[in-house]
Amino acid sequence: MSSIYSDIILDYYRYPKNKGQITNPRIKAKDSNPLCGDVVEIQMQLDGDNRVSEIKFDGHGCAISQASASMLTELVKGKSLDEVRKIAKENVLELIGGELSAVRMKCALLSLKVLKTGVYTYLGSLEESKEEISNLS
């Protein structure tokens, strides 16, 4: 049968784009998936118009969690925070392509959860966004 592990996923797993750290990031968040042990941290820098001028992720774990984190950073770069807020889980799943089981969905969505936690914390609206964030896990 066909595999969820496309060449694209493998490429992002082995040669991740935007992996590393930013010095003095404006936005920073980290979370783990206790079931799998996946860890993702996201750091961002903003320009004068509150657009994401720089973004990096760091972490370790399965190919799904790490590849999706890397893909997400590419999607986010250059976007305004308002646009970042609108990114939905469907956008991430589209990047990954293929069907995921419920358990593996958590791996795929970990980076989006971290991204949103960082952005909402920065905007001071984490409390009111709790439900949206918990729906990502």
Add this chain to the structure above:
Amino acid sequence: MQTSKSTPRPKERVSTLAFDVAKIREDFPILHRQVDGRTIAYLDNAATTQKPKQVIDTLVNYYTNYNANIHRGIYRISEEATAAHEAARAKIAQFINANSPQEIVFVRGTTEAINLVAQSWGRHNLGPGDGIILTQMEHHSNIVPWQLLCREKHSHLKYVGITDDGHLDGSDYQMQLENDGAKLVTVSHASNVLGTINPVREMIRDAHKHNSRVLVDAAQSVPHMPVDVQDLDCDFLAFSGHKMCGPTGIGVLYAKKELLDSMPPFHGGGEMIREVHMYESTWKDPPYKFEAGTTNIAGAIGLGAAVDYLNQIGMRKIRLYEQELTRYVLDSLSRIKGISIYGPRDPTQREAVVSFNVGDIHAHDMATLLDEDAICVRSGHHCAQPLMERLGVSATTRASFYLYNTEQEVDRLAESLERAKRVFKL
């Protein structure tokens, strides 16, 4: 005898010829389940095992024909239920060669059994400065209850290390015993990650010389080999029904009668009392003292049926078959380039629980890839994070086998691992 007309087997497997795995598979309806057009290969038996129709029918028969609360009902079906429940207890006592059914306490599973010992015997017997010896290969269920107890009693844990080939370090154990000793030694009979069978009989003998009591976590041994509690001379032994063809939610704590007599109750409630007054109560004799409330009646009766099922095949035969299967698994998997297999290499010193990693394929990705071929394995830390740290890995993939697994399923696993390598371009 083997009835299939397949090619003759090599000579060394003669001992298992009497083991008719094809016939055994007929007893397990789920083994014929198809996923996406393929029959599943169920290789997650260390997590839970499948149920034969004999056990399923026993549960259905109980709920259909004599479901009633036990012990105090003065009517026919309650008496039938009580009799079946206590007959199951007697079968289990005989299965592990306990002195009497009174030494068999029904619990929810191994985890509850260990918590019972920690909270009842442990709280009653441990104090500040007392030690508990355990090992680096324990399941979380044989670590956390003792951490809770130590926090309360200001006692401390002493870990026996493991060698690079996945055995307990015997000299470390001796040193831990001699160095201030311990009130309790608690050890798994067989590791749920490495498959290692620990020399618990000798460990118990040595512990008793130092006046330590011993608890054996037999969750991975009682389902797979003959276990004789009198021969081991263990003080406590815990196991789960669902890992031995029985239902979930039922398990057993075996303890020596004099220990059960001396231990305070674990849970308070109905069924465990002799008399209740407004400010004090008296308890029933063991094992009922430890069985408060309505217990898992169907589960206990179902576990009795599982014991019948395993007995009718024979635990020695099951052990020998699984030993040969282990040899086949280790031979097949070690031919895969880039694989790291954890645990002892000698099938006589281990069970058919095989943990591994392949190249840079994360264990969860591996489980997903195998699932794409309808192969059911487990991946992760297997509730043994201290062991994962010792192995220097965050996770492993684990294939674990039981009496109904076949060499063909091992071949499917090996082929699928090769496919996983191709997908990951390894």
